[in-house]
Amino acid sequence: MFGPVWKIKETRLCVPTANKPGSHRQRVDGITLQRAWPWVCFYGLGAMIPSRLFSARLRLLEGMGRWTPSTQAVLGPGWLLPQHASPRLLSVSCADGAKHQEPRRKKLLSEKQLKRHFVDHRRVLVRGGRGGDGVSCFHSEPRKEFGGPDGGDGGNGGHVILRVDQQVKSLASVLSRYQGFDGEDGGRKNCFGRNGALLYIRVPLGTLVKEGHEVVADLSHPGDEYVAALGGAGGKGNRFFLANDNRAPVTCTPGQPGQERVLFLELKTVAHAGMVGFPNAGKSSLLRAISNAKPTVASYPFTTLNPHVGIVHYEDHQQIAVADIPGLVRGAHRNRGLGCAFLRHVERCRFLLFVVDLSVPEPWTQVEDLKYELEKYEEGLSARPHAIVANKIDLPEARARLPELQARLGQKAIALSAATGENLEELLLRLKDLHEEHVANELARGRQPLRW
Numbered sequence: 219m220f221g222p223v224w225k226i227k228e229t230r231l232c233v234p235t236a237n238k239p240g241s242h243r244q245r246v247d248g249i250t251l252q253r254a255w256p257w258v259c260f261y262g263l264g265a266m267i268p269s270r271l272f273s274a275r276l277r278l279l280e281g282m283g284r285w286t287p288s289t290q291a292v293l294g295p296g297w298l299l300p301q302h303a304s305p306r307l308l309s310v311s312c313a314d315g316a317k318h319q320e321p322r323r324k325k326l327l328s329e330k331q332l333k334r335h336f337v338d339h340r341r342v343l344v345r346g347g348r349g350g351d352g353v354s355c356f357h358s359e360p361r362k363e364f365g366g367p368d369g370g371d372g373g374n375g376g377h378v379i380l381r382v383d384q385q386v387k388s389l390a391s392v393l394s395r396y397q398g399f400d401g402e403d404g405g406r407k408n409c410f411g412r413n414g415a416l417l418y419i420r421v422p423l424g425t426l427v428k429e430g431h432e433v434v435a436d437l438s439h440p441g442d443e444y445v446a447a448l449g450g451a452g453g454k455g456n457r458f459f460l461a462n463d464n465r466a467p468v469t470c471t472p473g474q475p476g477q478e479r480v481l482f483l484e485l486k487t488v489a490h491a492g493m494v495g496f497p498n499a500g501k502s503s504l505l506r507a508i509s510n511a512k513p514t515v516a517s518y519p520f521t522t523l524n525p526h527v528g529i530v531h532y533e534d535h536q537q538i539a540v541a542d543i544p545g546l547v548r549g550a551h552r553n554r555g556l557g558c559a560f561l562r563h564v565e566r567c568r569f570l571l572f573v574v575d576l577s578v579p580e581p582w583t584q585v586e587d588l589k590y591e592l593e594k595y596e597e598g599l600s601a602r603p604h605a606i607v608a609n610k611i612d613l614p615e616a617r618a619r620l621p622e623l624q625a626r627l628g629q630k631a632i633a634l635s636a637a638t639g640e641n642l643e644e645l646l647l648r649l650k651d652l653h654e655e656h657v658a659n660e661l662a663r664g665r666q667p668l669r670w
Contacts, residue, residue, distance in 0.1 A: 337388050337389040337390040337392075337485075338388070338389060338484065338485040338486075338562070338563075339389065339482070339483065339484050339485065340389045340392050340394070340482070340483045341394065341480065341481075341482055341483075342392060342393070342394060342395070342396065342419075342446075342480070342481050342482075342483060343394065343395045343396070343478070343479075343480050343481075344378045344395075344396045344398075344419075344446040344447040344478070344479055344480075344481060345378070345395075345396070345397050345398060345447055345476050345477070345478045345479075346375050346376065346377055346378055346398040346447040346448050346449040346450060346475075346476025346477045346478070347374075347375030347376040347377075347397070347398030347399045347400045347401060347414035347417075347449040347450065347476050348375050348400045348401070348449075348450050348473055348474070348475050348476055349372055349373065349374050349375045349400075349401045349449065349450035349451045349452040349453060349473030349474045349475075349476075350371075350372025350373040350374075350375075350400065350401035350402045350403040350404060350411035350412075350452045350453065350473045351372045351403045351404065351452075351453045351470070351471075351472045351473050352369060352370070352371050352372050352403075352404050352452070352453035352454045352455035352456070352458070352470040352471050352472070352473075353369035353370055353372075353403060353404040353405060353406065353455045353456070353470060354367070354369045354455065354456040354467075354468050354469065354470040355367070355368060355369045355406050355455075355456070356368060356456075356466070357407070364466075366460070366465070366466070367455075367456040367457045367459075367460055367466065367467055367468075368406060368407050368408050368457055369404060369406070369408075369455030369456040369457050369470055370404030370405050370406070370407075370408050370409040370410045370411065370455045370457065371404050371410050371411065371452050371453065371454050371455050371457075371458060372401055372402065372403050372404045372410075372411040372452035372453040372454075372455075372472075372473045373401030373402045373403075373404075373410065373411035373412045373413040373414065373452045374401050374413045374414065374449050374450070374451055374452045375398055375399070375400055375401050375413075375414045375449025375450040375451075375452075375473070375474075375475075375476045376398040376399035376400075376401070376413065376414030376415050376416050376417055376449045377398060377416050377417070377445050377446075377447065377448055377449050378396050378398045378417045378419065378445075378446045378447040379416055379417065379418050379419065379443055379444065379445050379446060380418075380419050380421050380425070380427065380435070380437065380443065380444045380446050380483075381418045381419065381420060381421070381441075381442075381443050382421060382422070382423050382425070382437045382439070382440055382441060382442045382443070383420040383421065383422070384422075384423055384440055385420075386420050386421065386422045387422055387527075388422060388485070389421065389422065389425070389483055389485055391420070392419060392420075392421060392483060396417060396419060396446075396447075397417075398414060398417050398447060398449050398476050399414035399415045399416075399417060399449075400414050400473075401413050401414045401449070401450075401452050401473060403453075403473075404452075404453070404455045408455075408457055410452075411452060413449075413452075414449055419446070421437060421483065422485055423437070423438065423439075423440060423488050424437070424438055424485055424486045424487055424488035424566055425437045425483055425484070425485055425486075426483070426484040426485070426486060427444055427446075427481055427482075427483060427484075428481065428482040428483075428484060429479060429480070429481055429482070434481075438488060438566070446479065446481060447476060447477045447478065447479055448476065448477040449476045449477075450473055450474035450475050450476045450477075451473070451474045452473050452474075453470060453471040453472045453473045453474075454470060454471045455470050456468055456469055456470050484562070486562050486563055486565055486566045487525045487527060487541050487543075487563040487566060487567075488539075488566045488668065489527050489539040489540060489541035489566065489567055489568075490538045490539045490540065490567070490568050490569070490653055490656065490668065491538065491539070491540045491541070491567060491568070491569055491570065491571055491649060491652065491653075492540075492541045492543050492563070492564050492567030492569075492570050492571065493505065493540065493541065493542050493543060493570075493571045493573050493607075494543050494546065494564060494570055494571065494572055494573065494588055494592070495545060495546070495572065495573035495574065495575070495584070495588065496545055496546060496547065496575065496584055496587075496588070497521035497545030497547070498521065498545070498575065499545065499573045499574065499575040499584075499609060500573060500575065500609040500610060500636045500637075501522070501542050501543070501545070501573050502514065502515050502522050502526070502542055503515050503609075503636040503637060504573065504607070504609060504634075504636040505526060505528045505540060505542045506528075506636075507636045507639060507642060508528065508530050508540065508642060508645065508646060509528025509529055509530050509540060510528065510529065511526050511527065511528030511529075511542070513526040513542055521544060521545040522542060522544045522545065523544055524544065525541055525542060525543055525544060525560075525563045526541070526542040527539055527540070527541050527542075528540050528542070530646065530649060532646075532650060536650070536653075537669075538649055538650070538653050539668075540571075540649070541563065541567060543560055543563055543564055543567075544560045545560075546560060546561070546588065546591055548587055548591070561591070561592070561595045561596075564592065564595075564599065565596065565599070567602075568602070568603075568653075568656045568668070569602055569603040569604060569605075569652045569653075569655075569656060570602055570603070570604040570605075571604065571605055571607050571649075572584075572585050572588055572589075572604055572605070572606045572607065573607045573609055574606060574607065574608050574609065574623070574631070575609060575610060576608050576609060576610050576611060576613070576615075576616030576617075576619050576620065576623070576633070577610045577613050577615060577616045581608070581619060581623055582622070582623050582626040582627055585606060585627060588600075603652055603655060603656070605632060605645075605648050605649075605652065606627060606629065606630075606631040606632065607631070607632050607634065607645060608620060608623060608631040608632065608633045608634070609634060609635070609636055610635060610636075610637070611633045611634055611635045611640060611641070612635040612637060612638050612640060617633075620633050632644050632645050632648060
């Protein structure tokens with residue numbers, strides 16, 4: 219707490235001046251002293267004090283330090299604070315020295331809280347800003363009878379733009395309705411109205427924009443933008459209609475309304491690799507083991523409902539994005555068990571990882587069923603470059619099924635354990651090889667590969 223805070227009217231102490239009888243003011247220790255006989259006005263005491271009592275009080279305060287104007291933000295001008303004062307002798311003033319309390323604002327949700335309410339599709343009504351109206355007025359000036367029209371045009375309405383933000387992972391933060399900023403009206407003296415500001419809507423990477431059943435934009439690269447709704451044009455003032463045959467036009471036009479559209483946003487997770495498998499195959503545990511992603515895992519059977527993306531870092535500063543696709547079931551291509559909602563996120567993955575649970579009987583049937591579901595959902599999806607991961611090798615019955623699995627599939631399967639970390643190095647090396655092949659193919663086609 220500060221010491222005594224005394225407010226003095228206009229930062230002046232009203233005391234008698236004895237040094238120069240003819241003077242009205244003088245400065246003592248940086249304080250303006252004003253002549254006033256025989257009483258002084260000292261705010262903070264609540265009463266008029268005789269000058270002899272005030273002079274005694276002033277001498278008492280000299281030992282408490284030099285008084286200087288306060289620089290604290292909570293104190294207004296006209297307050298004096300001691301530079302060296304004892305906190306026991308001084309007390310803080312009330313009303314004017316109270317801290318300004320700002321109104322409470324709604325606390326923003328963190329990215330982790332938004333992921334709990336993962337949304338991958340949204341219907342949005344967007345409307346551009348309305349244009350400002352034109353003005354009809356005439357120039358008015360002394361000794362200038364025919365000043366002519368000087369009404370300015372209105373400003374254009376602001377656009378509504380969708381912009382990709384890599385920090386946004388879901389469409390949960392996208393509202394259902396957006397209204398652009400309106401343009402300002404024109405003014406006198408040929409003053410044009412200000413244009414409406416642009417309204418940006420942050421969407422995650424991989425957002426597909428549809429109008430009806432038609433795809434109008436594919437925001438699959440960082441920094442991509444799409445003008446969702448155009449702002450209306452501003453109206454014209456009567457100055458715009460000035461012509462040789464009409465020297466005093468009174469016509470002005472109103473601003474045009476903004477464009478209004480109903481768009482459907484659909485999110486398709488963008489990643490280099492996508493882990494596909496049946497529920498409880500250990501995909502989330504595997505993603506936690508090879509990256510810093512933290513999908514939910516537990517000791518009881520359950521399936522992940524939202525896709526998660528983890529980044530695998532290599533020594534040469536190379537980064538590979540791996541997506542954990544929620545578990546599929548037989549008949550997923552017919553939208554059984556939210557199959558289409560989950561299969562949608564596989565479309566953007568450049569190569570696939572088929573995760574197989576070795577602890578179940580006949581694990582090779584899982585690979586056949588997964589390829590069948592992918593091919594039925596989209597032709598050619600199962601033929602993408604892939605690797606087969608045999609998980610839960612730490613279990614005794616799983617290790618016994620590994621030779622038969624490789625014989626049935628006719629290719630090598632990467633046997634590992636996400637729980638113990640056994641043989642994860644082989645998977646990381648295989649991921650790097652698949653990524654390098656993808657980069658070489660993209661460059662050969664003249665396209666820029668995805669960089670995370």
